[in-house]
Amino acid sequence: MKDYLSPGLAKRSKGAAWAAFFLAFESIAGAQASRLAGEVDARGLHDIVTRQKARVVLVNFWATWCVPCREEFPDLVRLEKTLRPKGLAIVGVSTDFAKEMPAVETFLAKMNPGFPNYHKKAGGDDQDFINAVDKAWGGELPFSVLYDGTGKKIKTLSGKYTYKDYEREIAAVLK
Amino acid sequence: MRLTRSILFAAGLLGSILAAQAAGAPAVGAAAPDFSLTTLDGKSFSLAQAAQSHKAVVVMFIATKCPYSNAYNDRMRDMSAAYEKQGILFVGINSNKTEPAEEVASHAKQHGFGFPLMKDPSNKVADLYGAGHTPEIFVVDPQGKLIYHGRIDENYEDATKVTSPDLKNALDQLLAGKPIVKAETKAFGCSIKRV
Numbered sequence: 001m002k003d004y005l006s007p008g009l010a011k012r013s014k015g016a017a018w019a020a021f022f023l024a025f026e027s028i029a030g031a032q033a034s035r036l037a038g039e040v041d042a043r044g045l046h047d048i049v050t051r052q053k054a055r056v057v058l059v060n061f062w063a064t065w066c067v068p069c070r071e072e073f074p075d076l077v078r079l080e081k082t083l084r085p086k087g088l089a090i091v092g093v094s095t096d097f098a099k100e101m102p103a104v105e106t107f108l109a110k111m112n113p114g115f116p117n118y119h120k121k122a123g124g125d126d127q128d129f130i131n132a133v134d135k136a137w138g139g140e141l142p143f144s145v146l147y148d149g150t151g152k153k154i155k156t157l158s159g160k161y162t163y164k165d166y167e168r169e170i171a172a173v174l175k
Numbered sequence: 176m177r178l179t180r181s182i183l184f185a186a187g188l189l190g191s192i193l194a195a196q197a198a199g200a201p202a203v204g205a206a207a208p209d210f211s212l213t214t215l216d217g218k219s220f221s222l223a224q225a226a227q228s229h230k231a232v233v234v235m236f237i238a239t240k241c242p243y244s245n246a247y248n249d250r251m252r253d254m255s256a257a258y259e260k261q262g263i264l265f266v267g268i269n270s271n272k273t274e275p276a277e278e279v280a281s282h283a284k285q286h287g288f289g290f291p292l293m294k295d296p297s298n299k300v301a302d303l304y305g306a307g308h309t310p311e312i313f314v315v316d317p318q319g320k321l322i323y324h325g326r327i328d329e330n331y332e333d334a335t336k337v338t339s340p341d342l343k344n345a346l347d348q349l350l351a352g353k354p355i356v357k358a359e360t361k362a363f364g365c366s367i368k369r370v
Contacts (some may be wrong), residue, residue, distance in 0.1 A: 065242040068366055095363055097242075097332055125329050125339065127361040138200075139326075140308035140366045158307060158364045 035108035040093060042132030048091055048118070050151035055087030055146040058166070061120075061133075063096045064103040068160035069142040075163040077113045084114070085150040087149075088170055092117035095126075095141065105122040128144070146173055199323055200305035200313070203358045207313065207321040208303040212268070212293040215280050220266065220291060226315050229263040231322070231349055233342070235290075236301060237267045238309040239274045239282040241363035246331040247310050248286040254327075255290040258346055265290040270301035271309075271368045298369045308364030312342055314349075322349065325360030 002092060019085055023054050040048065049057045060076055062069035080090045094117060096104050101119070120129060130139050135145055144157040154173050161169070201207060209223045225232050234249060237242040255265035267290055269279045270335055278292045283292050304313055314323035323345040328337040341360045348355045 063363075066365055067240070068368070099332075126363055127326075127329065130361045130363070137361075138307040138311070139361045139363045141363060142366070 013053050034106055035117065036094070037116040037118050039121040041121040041124075044121075045091075045093065045118070045133070046151060048116075048149050052089040052091070053149070054089035055091045055149050056154075056170055057091060057149075057151075058170065059091045059133075059145045059147070060094045061095055061141055061143045063094060063141055064100055064107050065096065066141045072106070072142060072160045072162075073111055073113075075106075075161075075166065076115075077111055079163060079166055080113065080115045083167075083170060083174075084175060088174070090115040093120055094118070095120045098122050115168060146170070148173060201321050203321050203324055205321055206319055207315040209319065209341070210300045210303060212295060212300065214291045215276060215283070216291075216294050218291070220293060222315065223319060225264055225266070226317050226319050229264045230317065231264075231346065232315045233258070233263060233265045233346070234304075234313040234315065235265065236266050236270060236304075236306040236309050236311045236313075236367065238269060238365055238367075239270055239278050240271075241309045243331055243362070243364045244309040247290075247327050250255060250327055250334055251310070252287050252289065255288075255344065258294070259289075261350055263350075267292040268295050268300055269293070270295035270298040270306065272298070272370050273368045298367060301367050306367060308366055310364060312347060313343070322355055323358050326362035329360075329362065331362065 043129065045059065049059060056128065058076075076092070078089055082089060090113075092113065092115060094104050096119070104119065126139065130137050134145060136154070137156065137158070140158060142160055144161070144166075146154045146157070148154055155169060157166075157169060195284070207222065207226075209221070210217060211221045214220050222232060233255070237247075237251070251265070256266065267283070267288065269292065279292060279294060300306075306313075310327060312323065312325060312327060313321060316322045323342065325341060327340075327342045328334075329339040329341070330337045332349070338362075339357075341357055344357065345355045
C-alpha cells in the first residue's frame, strides 16, 4: 500500500497506525485495570463473605461522595494489612451512582486497598438491598458488618469508626 | 445501702433511657417526640403546636453538602409548596455539626426553599428521633403520632423516573383519610455528622 503513497504520506500513515494501536492497547489495558472486583447484589455478597476463608470478615459499604467514608478508608486499608495474618478479611462495597464510576476508579487507585471492592449492582430498589444486608440498617453511610468465618453476622457498625474502634470490634470477634 | 440501691436503680434507668434513645427511631404509630427549636429567621417552632394546627407536619433531616440530600432539593421545595396549600407543613432540620447556620441559610436561598429551616444544636432532635442520615423524613399527625418514616422516593438520580413516590403516597393517603399503606421505607444517605 505504501507504494501508492508519497514518502510523507506513508510516514504519516505509519504514525496513524501506531497511534491507533496505542489507543486500542490503552483502551484494553484501561478496561483490564479496573480496580473493582465486579458488581454484587445482596445474595452475591453473602457468597463472597463465606468464600473469604477468614476468621472474621468486615464488609464496608462506602461511596466516593460520602466524606466520612473517604476519611475512614485509609484506616481500613491499614487494618487489613495489619490484621490479615490474624484472620481478618475485608470486602468493600461501593454504593456510588453509576455516573460516578470514574471517581470510584480514581479513589481506589489512590487508596490501593489490599482487599476486593465491588460495586452495588445497578437497578432494583435500594431498600431491598439495604434490608437484605441488615433489617436495622437505615441506609446511612459508611456502614460495616462483621461476620464470623461461617458467614454468620456478628455485629453492625453504623457511621465512621476510627482505626482503634475497628481494631477493638474485630479483636472481640477474633478472641 | 438503700441509698446505694436507689442510685444504682436511677443510674440503670437513665442508662436504659439513653440506650433506648440511641437504639433508633420511634416506631411508626407511636408518639413522635416533641421538640422546640428556633428557625433560621429567629422564630420559635414547637412540633406539638405545629402538629395541632396542621393536617400533618413533615420533618425532614437534610444537609447542605450531602449529594443524596441535594438530589432532593427541588423535590422538597416543590412538595412543600404543593402540600402547604392542603394544610401540611414541611420543616427542615440540619443536625450536621459541620454545616453552620449561615451555610444552611445560604443553601436554602440558593435552592428556593420556602419551608422553615432549623439548626439542631448538639443534634438533640436527631438523637430523639434516631435519625441516622440525610435525607430522612418523619411525618407527624395532629395527634402527635408518627405516621411515616423513611425516604421521599426510591429514585434519587432522576425525579422524572420515580416509580415509588413513598412520601407523596403517604401524604395523599392521609389527606384522603385512608390508612398509609407503606409507612416505613429506606434509602441510602449521608450519616448525620454528630457532635
